[in-house]
Amino acid sequence: MRRRSLLTGSAVLAGPVAAAGALGSPAAAAPADPARRPPGRVRTGFDALRRSGYASLAGQRVGVISNPTGVDARLRHVVDVMAGDGQVDLVAVLGPEHGFRGTSQAGQGEDFFVDEKTGLPVYNAYNSAATLRELFTELRLDTVVFDIQDVGARFYTYIWTMYLAIEAAAVLGLRFVVLDRPNPLSGRAAHGPVLQPRNASFVGLKPIAQQHGMTVGELAGLFNDVYVPQATGGRRADLHVERLSGWRRRDRYDATGLPWVAPSPNMPTAATAQLYVGTCYLEATALSEGRGTTLPFHLLGAPGLDHRWQEALTERSLPGAAFREAYFKPTFSKWAGRTCGGVEVQVTDPDAFDPIRTALALVIDQRRLFPSYGWRDQDGGDSYWLDRLSGDREVRLAVERGADLDDVTALWQDDLRAFRRLRRSYLLYR
Template sequence: MKFLKNLNKLSGCKAAILTNQSAFGFRGKYHYQTYSEIFDLKTIFLPEHGLFAELQDQVSGDELKYLFGNMQIVNLYGKEESSLVPPKESLSNVDVIIIDIKDVGSRYYTFLTTAYYILCEVSRLKQKTGKAPLFLVIDSPNPIGKKIEGTPLQKEFESFVGVTSVLHRHGLTPGGLLSYYNETFQLKVDVIVVPVGVIHPKSVSSFEWVPPSPNIPTQNTCLVYPGMCLLEGTNLSEGRGTTKPFETFGAPYLVGKAKEELDRRLSSHQSGNFILRNLRFLPTFHKYVGSICEGYQLMVLKPKQFHSLYFILYFLKQVAELFPKDFDYLKGVYEFRSDRPAIELLAGDSTLLDYLYGKVTDSDLEIYLQESESLWTRAIKPFRY
């Protein structure tokens, strides 16, 4: 990978940037403000949720307005799937495309998929014209570190919430993951990474945490998200509409003797890495708004040992067995796809889906996860730094 430690070497270049409020803190400013002092900043690309994380998930940003003088605002999360790809003219009149946006360490999180789509368009532009802007990634720490979880996304499940071959919890920084895409898919773009520590600090304390989107309020949320995001494909609440989304989860139907048996099974599965606190909650929006839900708060005790994905796969399998008349996987449009249910796009792997449907044992799942994680560890070695 190529590195750049002094942005002033590109001073005066015409630039476009993918960013949001998560890129904050250098010189006490939002980073797009700082870059305006170095570059001739022409365009801001808006990811899902908007520049200041104003919008909830799967809400179009077409109506968002910002006052930035002559600067162009290009929304890359509109009402149609075509909006996810940047217009060719937004790429052809700049020298540098800056990617400065924080990831949460999970492949479902859409910011780096948006960056990947931009990268692919830059690649097409280069193949067609022989020229393309420099792709400059301002690297930031992975908030959940280098630990990995999961299996590679299979091609038939690729979507905006999953790029082929990437694990559920990938263990890379934005610079590492985008460099992986560039090399693995032979995009042949000039990708330059500004190392962590030049703009973003090498680590971020909880006191400095800026929520990158509305339902990632804390770093702890990032820790459980690689597994808990699968709840989006079910009729269980993932805690949206509470103060601890993805850490709080449940449904009104988790009651009675079946709930007692679920508690027993989950208790025997904890192994000291986490605690499940029984609770009741009232979502203020999203699933079950205004209805009391019975459920849990997931409290992680040993982050290095806790495997969020394995936990939620086990949990969903138990709920499906114990509440067959109530539990269901959602159907309909999810992140612009209607040809597959959301759980398939999120799980992204036929073996994991077979496990959820009772066709794979717990022990076989564990072996499969371990083998997949070992292969991914070797594959990404060149992109870890």
């Protein structure tokens, strides 16, 4: 690839598909004076890095992979803080899906631009490992820093941008520094199906559980030890994780004291993330998953659906979940401008709520009551989007056979137990 084409915004990896997108309502009104916001109980990896005087970046040419979530407790972006401190040799910023400033929709990165505030060049990191290697080489980086808030779901693409960047760093012999952030779903356990290799895509490249229960720093350790060497002939990156302090594995995001910044246009609140890890399954159907409304992944439905769906779901008495009969009209995405009937999902007890089991109940009852709405066919033939989101085509096939919840969830328990054993070795917080 010619230098000019590489350094003006690299081509996006062929075929990555976003698991997030569409505009939603803001989570809540911002504080009147962000500069006065008191620090939360939890301190992020960036806090640790800054307190150390940027020791892990000393003498290095540094590129930062980040997006709007890379902020400190006072809502200042870490790139702005580092540039202002003058203690880090910042060379460039790289943005994942949706971009560094978050201006792009699902399945897109931002084109090259020069950041007006810092003067730093900003490149597209929503790419293949090969393209990232070329970009890191052209920029003559010594260290790549990753600081992005994850949402705890395997199909959220930022962790796969991190994986590909670690792979590129391993090949080039670069240091990779992760500024850790909490898992907003808590880190108590992993849940759901584990990706099968035949269903790998940019919404799941390696066999981890759908709700992985790990921080990005913990995932980086697993990736670097287990999966990166498989792709690089045994090489690993020089990985360093700046750890959280004050975070307990049982903590969901509302217990951290940290400000929430929407990590993608359709993830306005931490409560959305708790549903998204399950109700993203509705992306794999002809139903709207609430894109184009103020309640993405809470509002679900399509034209012609009625009260029967809500009644069937309520009858199941699913722990921690309640369902309201709802009608809505998306402004864009599926069924834009059409009145949809369906449900609003509410979480009544976060500790009892099982988002993946709840999502399966939604799909099973919808197909039984309103069978005219089928699967979203991703690539034609026998490739379905649900296979990629769940990571296991047997989930879809079981639903098609008429299996109910217990039969479907039983399919992945052996693989999940194996992943939980593997995961345990990489947990940094007890």
